[in-house]
Amino acid sequence: MGASTSWGLLVRVPAPHREPQEAPGPNQLPIEMLRKVLSYLPPSTLLRHCRLVCRRWRGVVDGWDLWRSILPWKHPDLWPVIRTCLPPADDPGPCILGRFCELRPIGRKLNANPPGKDLWNCMMLSGSDGSEEEEDLGVRLKTSGETSYSPAYRCWYKGDILDLEEEGLWRELLDSGKIWISVCRRWTEQQGSDWIYQLVVKLLDANYAILHYFFHKRFPVQPRTGSFSFRIMHAFTNIKKGVRFVLFDHSVEGYDSWPEQCGVCRPQSSVIVRIRP
Template sequence: MSEWKKRCAEEWSLQGAPMPDSQDWKSVYEAKPLGRNLLKNPSPHGVSKDTPPPEHDLREVPRHGPPGFEPDVDFSSWTTSTEILPYDSSGIPAGAVVCQRPRYSWFTMEQVVDLKAEGLWEELLDNFQPEIFIQDWYEESQLHESIFELHVKLLGADKSTVISEHSANPTEDRSAYSHTWKGVSHMFSGYGPGVRYVHFQHRLKNQYLNGFYGTLSSSSSVMVRPTKTSA
């Protein structure tokens, strides 16, 4: 066994995992693909789940200029888009005059992880099928009963074949406000051969009312673990 292959086997305890001699084990070892976060720029809002989310001050005077519907931070490595939602007129009596009401939007962030480019090898993904752990954190808020969605897909080599997927759309209890971070996670295991990419997407509900008030996210992660469980 080569020195680099031995280092990989020992560091990750890969008992029973296929480790072909044709693999460039030095590159695999230096990439350290197992047990680290494979997402780039996992906390673009610049906040940490280990400290309380910042409090938002509601403006009393309308903001001058056109409304902004996207947060103004560095979203490098993410593909982003905004869906501005129509006004919700439910509960407003006919003929009533409404001076102000909030305008909501969904802000979508997505990223595709190339598992082979990150150092994983085909035999491991197809035969051993290590656990792929997904985790995300979002800010509890009073903006709406639905402020966060998570959608993750395991894709084949063509980037369009969905081998496995998971979605989460939690509902907020607006009667018990604590303004903390909420975690959402999922473990992919026994997903079958052919996985080459992970498509990670989350959607955050934002509100415009005299100013921009967004839902924050933090510490998004995709981690491949050197273990496996049965399907």
């Protein structure tokens, strides 16, 4: 634009300087757009990093809507079943769908015996009346250094438990009647002896009441040379409503000393949850 001088000449007047506008940052985005942007990030990043940015981001990551938008394309093979039994959108606290997307528990081996919780207990026959007493010998082993016990200690046992909800599975999915729960127990003998093994697997509800029960009959292991392994498997199919825990009870009869001292390697308990075909 020009201006006239006293001699009639036009003079160009520079336009006022304007600062370039900055693009809106993530915290300035509408909530729907922020949710869309975050949905492209890995679930572990969302839960471990994005959730800690600020209260607004935490609300999005903890919310039902974000994970509901992620599930169809992150788990396309599971979505036809999952969509029929989603958890309520108004559940308090972080949405369990986030844990499901991060841990991916369907079809994966879930370990029921975390490190550091592998103590055996022992059933003791207390003398003349033949009554049984239970004693936790884990503390005794660590404090006294004992590696063997009186011949009265005959039956060693240990239990492993898996919380299915901690693994990312939710109540509506577990109660849908559309899943199977397969269990497996493995252990190894380094030296053969005539020990007797027994395995009991129980599916428990939130109050530890037994809903399903699998009992593997006792069987003797004949002496042999070299190491050898055992594996017991079972599938629970028609599952009742309310299942939350999987409990493994494993017992060994015939040892007078700590099982590991007799060549029994640490048993491994695992669970696989599958969608019914």
